[in-house]
Amino acid sequence: MIDFLAHCRSIVGDAFVLDSSADMAPFLTDWRGRFTGKALAVLRPASVDQVAALVRACAQWRVALVPQGGNTGLVLGSVPDAGGGAVVLSLARLNQIRLVDPVNRTMTVDAGCILQQVQEAAAAAGCMFPLSLAAEGSCTIGGNLSTNAGGTAVLRYGNTRELCLGLEVVTPQGEIWSGLRGLRKDNTGYDLRDLFIGAEGTLGVITGAVLKLYPQPKASITALAALPSPAHALQLLTLMQDHCGSSLTGFELMSRYCLELVAQQFPSLPKPFAAPHPQYVLLELSSSESEQHAVGLLEQAIGAALERDVISDAVVATSVAQSAGLWQLREHIPLAQAKAGKNIKHDISLPVSSIADFIAATGPLLDAAFPGCQLVCFGHLGDGNLHYNVAPPDGISNEDFLLNQDKVNRVVHDSVAGFGGSISAEHGIGALKRDELAHYKSAVELNMMRAIKAALDPLGIMNPGKIL
Amino acid sequence: MIDFLAHCRSIVGDAFVLDSSADMAPFLTDWRGRFTGKALAVLRPASVDQVAALVRACAQWRVALVPQGGNTGLVLGSVPDAGGGAVVLSLARLNQIRLVDPVNRTMTVDAGCILQQVQEAAAAAGCMFPLSLAAEGSCTIGGNLSTNAGGTAVLRYGNTRELCLGLEVVTPQGEIWSGLRGLRKDNTGYDLRDLFIGAEGTLGVITGAVLKLYPQPKASITALAALPSPAHALQLLTLMQDHCGSSLTGFELMSRYCLELVAQQFPSLPKPFAAPHPQYVLLELSSSESEQHAVGLLEQAIGAALERDVISDAVVATSVAQSAGLWQLREHIPLAQAKAGKNIKHDISLPVSSIADFIAATGPLLDAAFPGCQLVCFGHLGDGNLHYNVAPPDGISNEDFLLNQDKVNRVVHDSVAGFGGSISAEHGIGALKRDELAHYKSAVELNMMRAIKAALDPLGIMNPGKIL
Numbered sequence: 001m002i003d004f005l006a007h008c009r010s011i012v013g014d015a016f017v018l019d020s021s022a023d024m025a026p027f028l029t030d031w032r033g034r035f036t037g038k039a040l041a042v043l044r045p046a047s048v049d050q051v052a053a054l055v056r057a058c059a060q061w062r063v064a065l066v067p068q069g070g071n072t073g074l075v076l077g078s079v080p081d082a083g084g085g086a087v088v089l090s091l092a093r094l095n096q097i098r099l100v101d102p103v104n105r106t107m108t109v110d111a112g113c114i115l116q117q118v119q120e121a122a123a124a125a126g127c128m129f130p131l132s133l134a135a136e137g138s139c140t141i142g143g144n145l146s147t148n149a150g151g152t153a154v155l156r157y158g159n160t161r162e163l164c165l166g167l168e169v170v171t172p173q174g175e176i177w178s179g180l181r182g183l184r185k186d187n188t189g190y191d192l193r194d195l196f197i198g199a200e201g202t203l204g205v206i207t208g209a210v211l212k213l214y215p216q217p218k219a220s221i222t223a224l225a226a227l228p229s230p231a232h233a234l235q236l237l238t239l240m241q242d243h244c245g246s247s248l249t250g251f252e253l254m255s256r257y258c259l260e261l262v263a264q265q266f267p268s269l270p271k272p273f274a275a276p277h278p279q280y281v282l283l284e285l286s287s288s289e290s291e292q293h294a295v296g297l298l299e300q301a302i303g304a305a306l307e308r309d310v311i312s313d314a315v316v317a318t319s320v321a322q323s324a325g326l327w328q329l330r331e332h333i334p335l336a337q338a339k340a341g342k343n344i345k346h347d348i349s350l351p352v353s354s355i356a357d358f359i360a361a362t363g364p365l366l367d368a369a370f371p372g373c374q375l376v377c378f379g380h381l382g383d384g385n386l387h388y389n390v391a392p393p394d395g396i397s398n399e400d401f402l403l404n405q406d407k408v409n410r411v412v413h414d415s416v417a418g419f420g421g422s423i424s425a426e427h428g429i430g431a432l433k434r435d436e437l438a439h440y441k442s443a444v445e446l447n448m449m450r451a452i453k454a455a456l457d458p459l460g461i462m463n464p465g466k467i468l
Numbered sequence: 469m470i471d472f473l474a475h476c477r478s479i480v481g482d483a484f485v486l487d488s489s490a491d492m493a494p495f496l497t498d499w500r501g502r503f504t505g506k507a508l509a510v511l512r513p514a515s516v517d518q519v520a521a522l523v524r525a526c527a528q529w530r531v532a533l534v535p536q537g538g539n540t541g542l543v544l545g546s547v548p549d550a551g552g553g554a555v556v557l558s559l560a561r562l563n564q565i566r567l568v569d570p571v572n573r574t575m576t577v578d579a580g581c582i583l584q585q586v587q588e589a590a591a592a593a594g595c596m597f598p599l600s601l602a603a604e605g606s607c608t609i610g611g612n613l614s615t616n617a618g619g620t621a622v623l624r625y626g627n628t629r630e631l632c633l634g635l636e637v638v639t640p641q642g643e644i645w646s647g648l649r650g651l652r653k654d655n656t657g658y659d660l661r662d663l664f665i666g667a668e669g670t671l672g673v674i675t676g677a678v679l680k681l682y683p684q685p686k687a688s689i690t691a692l693a694a695l696p697s698p699a700h701a702l703q704l705l706t707l708m709q710d711h712c713g714s715s716l717t718g719f720e721l722m723s724r725y726c727l728e729l730v731a732q733q734f735p736s737l738p739k740p741f742a743a744p745h746p747q748y749v750l751l752e753l754s755s756s757e758s759e760q761h762a763v764g765l766l767e768q769a770i771g772a773a774l775e776r777d778v779i780s781d782a783v784v785a786t787s788v789a790q791s792a793g794l795w796q797l798r799e800h801i802p803l804a805q806a807k808a809g810k811n812i813k814h815d816i817s818l819p820v821s822s823i824a825d826f827i828a829a830t831g832p833l834l835d836a837a838f839p840g841c842q843l844v845c846f847g848h849l850g851d852g853n854l855h856y857n858v859a860p861p862d863g864i865s866n867e868d869f870l871l872n873q874d875k876v877n878r879v880v881h882d883s884v885a886g887f888g889g890s891i892s893a894e895h896g897i898g899a900l901k902r903d904e905l906a907h908y909k910s911a912v913e914l915n916m917m918r919a920i921k922a923a924l925d926p927l928g929i930m931n932p933g934k935i936l
Contacts, residue, residue, distance in 0.1 A: 103702055103821035104852070105709075148655050159653060161662075162630065177912045182819040184851040185627060186890040187616050187666055188897060188905055189935055190917045194629075194662035198655055215710050234571055241573075242683050245756025246714040288713025289765065297757065351650040353571035383652040384572075425653040437656055444645045448924060449658045455923035456916060467657055 001040060004061040008043055008087075011053045016044040016093075027088045030079050031072045031135075035431075038084035039066070046093040048168065048176060048207045054089060055205060056174030064464050065089045067201035069112065069143030072135040074347075075430030077147065077200045081465050091142050094207060100125045105213040106165060106182040111142025111206050118211065127213035130157035134331070142206045148198035150426030155382035156249040156286070157214065159426070161197045168208035169196050172457040182210045195452070200428055201463040203456050219291035220249070221298050222284050222323035225305070226277035226313040231356040233281050233381055235310045240283065243301040247294070250284030251382035253355075258333045258378045265336035270325040272315040281311075281381065282330050333378050334387075342398040343376060343391040344408045348416045349425035352384040359386075362415040366390060369411055370404060385425040388412060413440065429467045437467065469508060472529040476511055476555075479521045484512040484561070495556045498547050499540045499603075503899075506552035507534070514561045516636065516644060516675045522557060523673060524642030532932050533557045535669035537580065537611030540603040542815075543898030545615065545668045545934050554932075559610050562675060568593045573681040574633060574650040579610025579674050586679065595681035598625035602799070610674045616666035618894030623850035624717040624754070625682065627894070629665045636676035637664050640925040650678045663920070668896055669931040671924045687759035688717070689766050690752050690791035693773070694745035694781040698824040701749050701849055703778045705820065708751065711769040715762070718752030719850035721823075726801045726846045733804035738793040740783040749779075749849065750798050801846050802855075810866040811844060811859040812876045816884045817893035820852040827854075830883040834858060837879055838872060853893040856880060881908065897935045905935065 009017045018024050019041040029036040040063065045051045058065045064086035068078045080086040094110035097117070101107065102125045109118055115136040122129040131144060133151035143149075145167070149160045157163065166181035169192075179193060196204055227233055233253050240248050256276050262269060287294035298316060305311045317323040337343055350358050359377060366373055372393030379386040390408050392401035413423045417440055429437050438446065446468070453460075453468055477485045486492050487509040497504040508531065513519045526533045532554035536546045548554040562578040565585070569575065570593045577586055583604040590597040599612060601619035611617075613635070617628045625631065634649035637660075647661060664672055695701055701721050708716050724744050730737060755762035766784060773779045785791040805811055818826050827845060834841055840861030847854040858876050860869035881891045885908055897905050906914065914936070921928075921936055 101819065101821050103706055104819040106819070148659075150653050150655075154653060158630075161659070162626075171912065171916070175912045177916070178910065179913065181888060181890070183817045183888075183890050183893075184820070185618050185622060185817045185848075185853045185893040187618075187892045187894055188890055188901075189666075189909065189913070190671075190920055191616075191629070191659075191662045191666055192913065192916055194659045195920075198657075198659055203658075215713055217713070238571055243756070245683055245685070247756070288711070288715070349651045349653045351569065351572040351574070352652070353569050380653075385653045420649060420651075422649070422651050422654040422656055424655045425651075426655055428655045429657060441657065442646065444639065444643045445647065445657070445660065448639070448645070448660055451923040452658055452663075452920060455919040 004057060004063060005041055007057050008041065008054060011057065012043060012045050012050050018042040018044070027068060027071065027090060028079055030076050031074060035076055035079060037080035038082055039080045039086055039088050040084065042088040042090060044090045044093055048094070048170065051089070051170045051205055051207055052174045052176050055170050055172065058087065058461050059172065059174055059459055062459060062461065063087055064461050066463050067091065067146070067205045069140030070114065070135065070138045072139040073143065073147060073430060074427045075432040077428055077430030077466050078143065081431065089205065091140060091207065097121045098208065101182065102127055104182050106210050107213060108180055108208065108210050109141055110208055111140060113141050115139050115141055115144060122213050123216070126216065128216045129211055129213055131160055131163055141209060145197050145206050145209055146199065146201050147428040150383070150385065152250060152380065154380060155251055156246055161194055163212050164193065164197060164209050165212055166210035167193050167196055167206055169204040169206055171204050172459065172462050180208055180210050200430060200466050202453060202467050203462060215288060217286035217288055219294045220284060220286045220323070221291070221294045221317065222282065222326045223298060223302060223314055223316040224272050224326050225281045225283060225302070225311040226273055227279045227281060227311050229356065230279055230359045232310055233279055234353065234356055236281055236305055237352065237382060239305055239310060240301055243304065244285055244297050247285050247287055247297060249286040250282060252282040252330050252379065253381035254280045254282065254330060254333065254378045257374065258376055259329060261336040261340060261376065262329055262332045265339045266332050269328055269332060272326070273313060277312055282326055333376065337376055337389060341391065342402060343389045344402065344405050346388040346412050347425050347427045348388055348412070348421055348423060349383065349385045350416065350419050350421035354419045355381060355384060355386065358415060358419045362412060365411050365415060366408070369407065409436065431465055434467060472525060472531060473509055475525050476509065476522060479525070480511060480513050480518050486510040486512070495536060495539065495558060496547055498544050499542060503544055503547060505548035506550055507548045507554055507556050508552065510556040510558055512558045512561050516562070516638065519557070519638045519673055519675050520642045520644050523638050523640065526555065526929050527640065527642055527927055530927060530929065531555055532929050534931050535559060535614070535673045537608030538582065538603065538606045540607040541611065541615060541898060542895045543900040545896055545898030546611065549899065549933050557673065559608060559675070565589045566676065569650065570595055572650050574678050575681060576648055576676065576678050577609055578676055579608060581609050583607050583609055583612060590681050591684070594684065596684045597679055597681055599628055599631055609677060613665050613674050613677055614667065614669050615896040618851070618853065620718060620848065622848060623719055624714055629662055631680050632661065632665060632677050633680055634678035635661050635664055635674055637672040637674055639672050640927065640930050648676060648678050666896070668898060668934050670921060670935050671930060683756060685754035685756055687762045688752060688754045688791070689759070689762045689785065690750065690794045691766060691770060691782055691784040692740050692794050693749045693751060693770070693779040694741055695747045695749060695779050698747055698827045700778055701747055702821065702824055704749055704773055705850060707773055707778060708769055711772065712753055712765050715753050715755055715765060717754040718750060720750040720798050720847065721849035722748045722750065722798060722801065722846040725842065726844055727797060729804040729808060729844065730797055730800045733807045734800050737796055737800060740794070741781060745780055750794055801844065805844055805857060809859065810870060811857045812870065812873050814856040814880050815893050815895045816856055816880070816889055816891060817851065817853045818884065818887050818889035822887045823849060823852060823854065826883060826887045826889070830880060833879050833883060834876070837875065877904065899933055902935065
């Protein structure tokens with residue numbers, strides 16, 4: 001391996017092959033601090049050609065490599081395992097916005113660009129790149145692509161896959177595939193782009209991308225609706241979509257318990273309603289026309305929902321500050337959870353039409369198995385995506401409850417599978433959910449995935465132990 | 469092969485294994501009547517299990533199979549070659565709408581459903597399936613998926629790939645992959661769905677799909693704008709998108725020559741302007757709110773375009789009949805071409821921002837090589853998709869001019885490649901453009917495609933000779 005590292009140093013320079021424990025540390029532990037892997041070295045190339053040369057070296061010496069962006073993933077996809085024989089390939093130095101084309105509504109970026117940097121470059125050109133998620137100040141677009149990240153704008157604009165027109169990828173053989181096409185229509189062979197998107201670095205290294213841009217909305221307006229049940233939330237979704245079409249850009253479900261937790265842990269945040277309600281929906285409308293248009297549309301839709309008893313009450317934000325306050329309630333749910341103690345998290349999705357039935361069916365199953373456990377259930381209802389987290393019953397310590405993690409997962413994921421849902425809506429599989437994937441996917445599907453992996457990466461050097 | 473056909477008969481019944489020339493004829497000639505292939509038989513299964521059993525038989529006897537839907541493809545993808553050793557596998561009898569779920573905004577359909585049948589079932593549930601194209605009365609959704617069909621609604625709703633959430637596929641081994649998920653977010657491994665979509669039956673047989681539905685717009689309104697040049701059309705596109713956002717649902721470019729051809733061949737159609745203009749754009753706006761809203765939005769945007777000299781003139785349809793009349797001008801261009809004589813067609817796409825430069829650069833190249841040739845240039849400008857057709861100069865017969873097809877293709881496709889475009893925007897590759905694909909795609913990309921093909925279809929029985 002001395003020869004291998006010397007060769008890597010000749011490619012990127014001594015300063016960019018890190019092999020001391022101190023230098024490597026930030027690259028080896030995952031975002032939530034649950035796992036620390038080991039590595040031979042951390043490689044920090046500055047160009048696509050350097051990435052290709054490093055991958056060729058890995059292929060020659062049969063060294064596994066773990067591509068890494070901002071290392072903000074939640075499923076242990078971007079850190080190496082405990083073996084110590086792999087290298088981390090950090091894309092962070094590939095961080096240039098290559099081109100913004102406002103007429104084509106595209107931008108071409110390096111994989112290591114921070115998501116916020118991408119958003120800002122789009123805005124500077126009078127456009128919008130809609131992908132938005134909690135880690136946007138430190139995650140990279142390459143990581144977003146490799147995990148097909150979701151976030152809060154999926155309802156209107158889709159997942160990262162739908163926001164990408166072309167890719168540049170270094171293959172496991174160290175060749176460069178220049179697929180940086182900025183085309184809305186292109187039917188020339190197999191869709192390699194969507195295969196690399198979401199592959200979590202197991203098929204190649206994404207080094208660049210052509211992203212879709214959108215016109216910036218002229219105005220956005222937010223409201224919080226109170227409802228008797230999740231079934232009413234589904235009625236509200238249909239009503240809002242029929243009234244507002246693509247102007248509906250946010251639809252987030254939160255249970256009473258979620259907002260009570262936020263109020264306990266963050267007492268200075270707004271309390272929109274005098275009395276509690278079983279469920280809440282945070283609504284966001286955006287207009288390409290004017291604030292007046294957005295307000296009129298929202299008031300009309302809320303009026304119809306009140307009239308039909310779909311909602312019990314509603315608060316409409318009348319200022320940007322009030323809008324931000326309502327969104328803070330939503331965004332503080334995970335923070336309030338973290339302050340209140342540990343819990344067992346699930347990132348699941350379901351057919352939207354099954355969500356009320358899933359919630360009604362799964363709570364009693366958990367309560368039967370773990371009497372008194374608390375459900376922190378919230379999420380992107382418009383996308384069918386719930387963050388369905390289970391907290392310990394009163395009087396049970398976090399540590400004791402976490403011993404039940406596998407059993408809790410089995411109850412929740414069995415119920416998800418029964419409703420035709422997914423055990424990973426937006427976080428991916430990584431190393432964390434690999435066994436769950438093997439448990440729930442059909443042999444036919446797993447075999448096709450394995451065949452593709454073996455065909456494109458016959459040496460098995462690309463992020464081994466992730467997904468498959 | 470007698471054993472093979474006997475086995476097929478035992479699976480689907482004697483009546484559904486066609487092997488007389490007369491019975492097979494409609495399945496062997498392509499839509500435009502340019503090529504007639506040969507086949508051992510045409511197999512007409514009625515269920516997914518029958519499809520799987522037939523594919524297993526093909527694998528066992530090493531018989532190639534050509535999946536076929538409505539056989540309306542334009543690139544010889546759904547007809548067998550001249551060898552006579554393959555079977556055609558018609559999906560036409562799998563034609564049930566399995567489920568419509570208006571709350572999830574999805575429908576689950578058999579691959580053999582006619583596109584129009586799918587549209588009508590969506591409408592009956594108060595929703596819209598937006599895919600729309602000329603062959604919608606006879607093409608099947610399985611064919612649309614296998615070719616990732618485009619059409620007139622791509623600007624707002626995307627290609628067929630963006631309209632599909634899940635697939636059911638019979639693999640080349642004759643196994644059934646049940647991937648009929650109705651989920652907006654699902655990050656559980658490789659995107660097999662998008663790999664089968666657009667694969668033109670070379671990786672497996674699509675037997676069913678979960679399709680996305682949308683709310684029906686409350687109103688649509690159409691206008692025809694007259695402009696000095698394609699560059700002005702690009703300015704108009706940016707202006708319209710900034711003003712109208714996702715309400716802009718159609719943006720079709722037509723040159724003066726196109727409308728003159730239509731007026732010559734179909735003199736009863738409307739003539740919206742008294743004097744000719746160099747270019748025209750057909751605009752369509754849809755509103756989720758009301759006709760009044762759509763009209764207001766369109767008038768405001770057209771006013772701004774006139775004020776800034778982006779357009780020279782405009783006609784807004786004030787009735788459904790007038791709207792239909794304007795669309796007829798667009799839809800009659802290919803018909804007028806066909807009546808006027810043969811021409812050399814190209815289905816190309818470009819970055820939207822390069823379209824004016826492409827048109828300005830390519831015309832002179834063609835004129836230099838083929839003096840006096842006529843360009844029939846029109847298409848879905850909002851998607852960067854041009855139908856760029858070349859007609860013979862006056863005094864040259866169709867037959868003589870068609871001898872130049874390869875040379876004309878080379879001039880056009882070289883120019884497309886130079887602008888970073890695609891030689892097949894929405895029709896696919898089939899057998900017709902296979903050599904062009906090999907000419908323009910990089911070795912890296914072709915090798916990845918071949919590796920995937922060999923991994924999933926190691927016997928090479930799935931629609932051989934198509935794409936690769």
